[in-house]
Amino acid sequence: MLQNLSIRNIAIADNIDIDWQTGMTSISGETGAGKSILLNSLSLALGDRADSNVVRYGEKRAEVVAAFDISRIEAAKQWLSERDLDDGNECLLRRTVSHEGRSRAFINGQPVPLAELKVLGEHLIDIHSQHAHQSLLRHDTHLKLLDEYAGHEKHLQQVKDAWISWQGLDRKLKALSQTNEEREARRQLLEYQCQELEALELVEDEVELLETEFRRIQQSESLLLQSHSAREALADENGDNATQAIKMALHRLQKIDDKSDTLSNAITLLDSAVIQLEECATDLDAYIDSITVDDERSHYLESRLDEIHTLSRKHHISSEQLFEFSQELQAEYAQLNDSQGSLEELTTEVAARKKVYDKCAKQLSEKRKASAIIFAKEVIEKLNQLAMPGAQFKVVFLPQSKATTSGVDTVEYQISLNPGQPAQPLAKVASGGELSRVSLAIQVICAEHSTIPTLVFDEVDVGISGATAEIVGHMLRQVGTRGQVICVTHLPQVAALGHNHCIVEKQRNAQSTTSTIKRLNPEHRIDEIARMLGGIDITAQTRAHAEEMLRTSVRAH
Secondary structure (H helix, E strand, C coil), rough: CCEEEEEECCCCCEEEECCCCCEEEEEECCCCCCCHHHHHHHHHHCCCCCCCHHHHCCCCCCEEEEECCCCCCCCHHHHHCCCCECEEEEEEEEEEECCCCEEEEEEEEEECCHHHHHHHHHHHEEEEECCCCHEEEEEEEEHHHHHHHHCHHHHHHHHHHHHHHHHHHHHHHHHHHHCCCHHHHHHHHHHHHHHHHHHHCCCCCCCHHHHHHHHHHHHHHHHHEEEEEEEEHHHCCCCCCCCHHHHHHHHHHCCCCCCCCCHHHHHHHHHHHHHHHHHHHHHHHHHHHHHHHHHHHHHHHHHHHHHHHHHHHHHHCCCCHHHHHHHHHHHHHHHHCHHHHHHHHHHHHHHHHHHHHHHHHHHHHHHHHHHHHHHHHHEEEHHCCCCCCEEEEEEEEEECCEEEEECCCCEEEHHHHHCCCCCCEEHHCCCHHHHHHHHHHHHHHHHHHCCCCEEEEEECCCCCCCHHHHHHHHHHHHHHCCCCEEEECCHHHHHHHCEEEEEEEEECCCCEEEEEEECCCHHHHHHHHHHHHHHCCCHHHHHHHHHHHHHHHHCCC
């Protein structure tokens, strides 16, 4: 479950740090206070895309850190362990976005691709959006919701794997099934290219080894050149060198008939310098002798690398890719040479793989049809609770001829709002408010069957009010008793039913505007429910009503 969320410099939120509890947490606040910033920050931590616009004005970087307890989330623990990212029962997701738009993602302190963060996030939190009812008008959403409800993940993966295996080989078959002229033209081109590459006699990793050796030889030549230059400066054959110059100075000073200490000291130093320079020259000679430069080998390496680079440019690839490219061309050439036998074998194998796919897709379809009946019954029960008595809900399987990674089914949700009326597609018969309640019923049902411990509901109660809103609150609270529910709401009937309550507020001064979030104590919670009930002017009667709503919520559970 989510334990802590830390937000730095996102939009108008400069520093938010909040701990989360189990059960249902209601989040309320005025419109524009920053509730969306809270959820957008959480989405960033879970791998959503971001740009520089999320960074607070004037700041260099935005950051969000989400801490989770994964002790009861086996899927997340296994995922982390397989990637060597596990850190016991804690999981820390961190995301940064710079003001230039650069984004970085971290899991337990280790940098990871953004896609990895998104995959892990799907094991940790399930976010139900306030716009979910709009997606109910799409058939792909209908099938996805049914699969989530029934827990078809394992069967979906089997179908997807079978589809990829079948389609991958089918593409190869189609490529080999070109006309004879096209196939022969391709074969002749490959024959020429393969001969050219074979003549090069390139071996795996040869380019890297050649370049490493060539750099070493080049470096040796440079070292030798510099060492010779230094040796000549010390003592060359022409006598124009440092050693000779010092010997000459020493000789001249020794001829001076003066016993002063300073002159004696100078003579001693020069004498010592001559000895040290001669020793240095000896050491340099030894060093130069230790350096081996093979000019013939250097020329060979340069010529060999030039051959490889020239052929790589011809095929528009890097030199490092040339060996693998050669292997691929040879494999394709061998395949075309034996195309007739390959075609027959591939045709048989493609048919076998399609049979596997058909079997997996059929099993998934049967499970979907069985689950759809139970799912529809549960939706009808929830609709009755949401003040839609007599509503009938059906999951209709439509014909589909095209196989996909998710099987061969297309489903459509149909509803009848009045007894005696036939069920029709949602888009044709449901108003905005009715569509919202249908969406809410489905989301609550999916949440009740979810294995994800943290569920976020972002104003999913839009379009409802009164007694129906209270029923929604009871539904969400019941879901919260099994784990953790975070519910953003504008309805006091829903907010009052939370086990915990947080408020998002906007604070302004002459220089800046910031959003804050804080947990409400019982007294302040009464004030917030009263505000949600009565607006600007909170009367004693409004406050008493709020107090009664909170007492009732406790008694009801």
